Amino acid sequence: MDQLKLYGQSFSSRILIGTAMYPSPQIMLDAIKQSGSQIVTLSLRRQNPSDQSGQDFWQLIQKTRCQLLPNTAGCKTVQEAVTLAKMSREIFNTDWIKLEVVGDDYNLQPDPFLTVEAAKILIKDGFKVLPFSTDDLVFNLRLLDAGCQVLMPWGSPIGTGKGLMNPYALQTLRERIKDVPMIIDAGLGKPSDACLALEMGFDAVLLNTAVAKANDPVLMSNGFNLAVQAGRHSFLAGKIQTKQTAKASTPTIGMPFWHQTS
Amino acid sequence: MMIDSIKTVAVVGAGLLGRMLVWQLSNKYPDIQITLFDKGNLRHSKSAANTAAGMISPLSELSVSERAIYDMGINALKQWPLWLDKIQQQTNQSVDYQATGSIVLAHVLDKSELIQFQQELDFKLTKHDLDSKPYQWLDKTQLQNKEAQLGQNFDEGLFLNDEAYIDNRALLSALLKFIEQSNIQVFENKPCKIKGSSVLIKNNEMKFDFVFDCRGVGSNIKNLRSVRGEVLHVYCPEVSIKHAIRFMHPRYKLYIVPKPNDVYVIGATEIESNDTSPISLQSMLELGSALYAVHPAFAEARILEIDTNLRPAMIDNNPVIQLDNNKMSINGLYRHGFLLLPEVLNTIIDVLENKSHQYNWMVKNV
Structure with missing residues (x-):
């Protein structure tokens, strides 16, 4: 059976979904269900984690029985990210962490230097790090050197919905890093973006805004679910090569080839 | 009618909802003896309504809410000016209300x-x-x-x-004046519990015909x-x-x-x-x-x-009126207190009078 393997765990779904910005927790739960996702990300940075005052909301998310992937969204220094990761591990009882160290406020681009540094510290401390990166090849190679066993390059900046902005760079990444699961994280705007990512051979997608802010989040979530399956099937099935000349799929017996003038 | 058998009621929680409910009950049923409870001080309210900005903005809220919230808000825009006029006549305190969009x-x-x-x-x-x-x-x-x-x-x-805003603190203050000048018993600065239709302050149990739980986040209803x-x-x-x-x-x-x-x-x-x-x-x-x-x-x-x-x-961010024998818990007004209040209050009265209403999704029997 075709499974996504991340840090020794297997998943049949190839969507990771975020838990922010939904119109209500009920719509969030319905959207998670429709997405088919088995991994959900959550942020606790602004919920005063030392006080555990976000419990009500966290418990709702825990009820989904999905693998929790706490993130360090909004952290700008290595120290902040490491501290928040440790708090998350304690609160959610998981050593999975989506590492995110922001390098620029406006496009929320990850800081490659600080992300690599934080990844080293966290991996040494026993974390299973899923780092948010860009499509920069060297950044991703350094994350592998640091010991990351999963990479999460962006399609485009968080929340922009611009899809896969630099297919060349992403294709290069996939060709150069063949054996490590890669999840396209951030920037997806519509199901066809996710489908394209899977067709290109990426292992999964992580999204939030595209679903949470859609007019109908639950329907959009289902759309992504189907698109990801379509993309994966396409990748596994192997697409045909493109050609310059048409080739009819119905038999052409009876159509004399000498009629062709050029 | 349920209301006919009620002679004494307790309203627990003196935020916007509790105060407006007291005001409405007092106007509609002058023979009912009302007692108001709050864990804090009524003059220096710590309620969400005191912190709120007092917007009644159905259209803005529609972008992140269900359609029903919008419809309730549109009705609120019609209701508030009438109610504020009445409150002003009764208390001689005016409440700034601007329906300027x-x-x-x-x-x-x-x-x-x-x-x-x-x-x-x-x-x-x-x-x-x-x-x-x-x-x-x-x-x-x-x-x-x-x-x-x-x-x-x-x-x-x-x-x-179709958007307005209200001077929320002036309203809370005018309602306090109304409560003080009416025949309403007030227990403030006293944390209390609700048991059936009784209210307990420490071990002192006070029995009522009917209790309204308007405690907001202080309530213990499920999934709040x-x-x-x-x-x-x-x-x-x-x-x-x-x-x-x-x-x-x-x-x-x-x-x-x-x-x-x-x-x-x-x-x-x-x-x-x-x-x-x-x-x-x-x-x-x-x-x-x-x-x-x-x-x-x-x-x-x-x-x-x-x-x-x-x-x-609540989990769907919609308001709820829970009826449990002689206790009614009203909660989940979320970020829409001033927008939802008129329709919530009208529905409470409809339920008490066994009248039909259009909010079956909001009223739940437990």
């Missing part, structure tokens, strides 16, 4: 936020709604005509017709959660803004609501948390810089007050 703005770079907002409205409004043009785009000149000071910094905006909000009150005579302003940003949506005497309330945050600690520096900076972005003169504003509080919300 609101303006939605965004930075030039964030124009897509305005378009996204419009898309969300168009998705939920019917063709019939849209025919009456509930919102309009404003160009720079039109914006300047509405708000002279805003036209300098913004090239365009959206104007939402808290959503933290943070607001600033600033004094800024240099700025003269008459409309409620919504300021859209990719990561937060802020509101600025004018209050009497050159005071403005700004808020934004929605944090899934029951944290009651003081405001974070990040929120403070975000609120402050948004004010400054709307008008640079806000830089010289004086910060009068920083407040944080918790909004009570």
Whole structure:
């Protein structure tokens, strides 16, 4: 059976979904269900984690029985990210962490230097790090050197919905890093973006805004679910090569080839 | 009718809902003996309504709410002026209420936020709604005509017709006066428990024919959660803004609501948390810089007050009226207290009088 393997765990779904910005927790739960996702990300940075005052909301998310992937969204220094990761591990009882160290406020681009540094510290401390990166090849190679066993390059900046902005760079990444699961994280705007990512051979997608802010989040979530399956099937099935000349799929017996003038 | 068998009632929780319920019950059923309980002080209310900005903005809320919330808000706009007139006649205290519409703005770079907002409205409004043009785009000149000071910094905006704001603290104060001058017994500064239709203060049990639980986040109804909000009150005579302003940003949506005497309330945050600690520096900076972005003169504003509080919300963010024999728990007014209150209150009365109503989704028997 075709499974996504991340840090020794297997998943049949190839969507990771975020838990922010939904119109209500009920719509969030319905959207998670429709997405088919088995991994959900959550942020606790602004919920005063030392006080555990976000419990009500966290418990709702825990009820989904999905693998929790706490993130360090909004952290700008290595120290902040490491501290928040440790708090998350304690609160959610998981050593999975989506590492995110922001390098620029406006496009929320990850800081490659600080992300690599934080990844080293966290991996040494026993974390299973899923780092948010860009499509920069060297950044991703350094994350592998640091010991990351999963990479999460962006399609485009968080929340922009611009899809896969630099297919060349992403294709290069996939060709150069063949054996490590890669999840396209951030920037997806519509199901066809996710489908394209899977067709290109990426292992999964992580999204939030595209679903949470859609007019109908639950329907959009289902759309992504189907698109990801379509993309994966396409990748596994192997697409045909493109050609310059048409080739009819119905038999052409009876159509004399000498009629062709050029 | 259920109401015929009721001679004594307890209203537990003296926030906006508790006070308005006392007011309504007292007006409608003068023979019923009402007792009001609150764990805090009525004069210095710590209720969510005291922290709120007091917006009644059905259209703005529609972008993130169900259609029913919008319809309830449209009815609220008709109801509030009538009720406020009556409250003023009864208490001789006026409550500022401005039904002037609101303006939605965004930075030039964030124009897509305005378009996204419009898309969300168009998705939920019917063709019939849209025919009456509930919102309009404003160009720079039109914006300047509405708000002279805003036209300098913004090239365009959206104007939402059917929106209002209310001086929330003046209303709480007027209702307190009403309570004090009426024959209503008040137990304040006393945490209490509800058991059946009895109210317990420590071991002292008081029996009533009927109890209303209006305690907001202090209630123990199932699946209730808290959503933290943070607001600033600033004094800024240099700025003269008459409309409620919504300021859209990719990561937060802020509101600025004018209050009497050159005071403005700004808020934004929605944090899934029951944290009651003081405001974070990040929120403070975000609120402050948004004010400054709307008008640079806000830089010289004086910060009068920083407040944080918790909004009570159910899992679907919709209000609920739970009926459990002789106890009714009303909760989940979330960020829509002033917008939902009239229809919630009317529904409570309909339920008490066994009348039919259109809110079967809101009323639950447990």
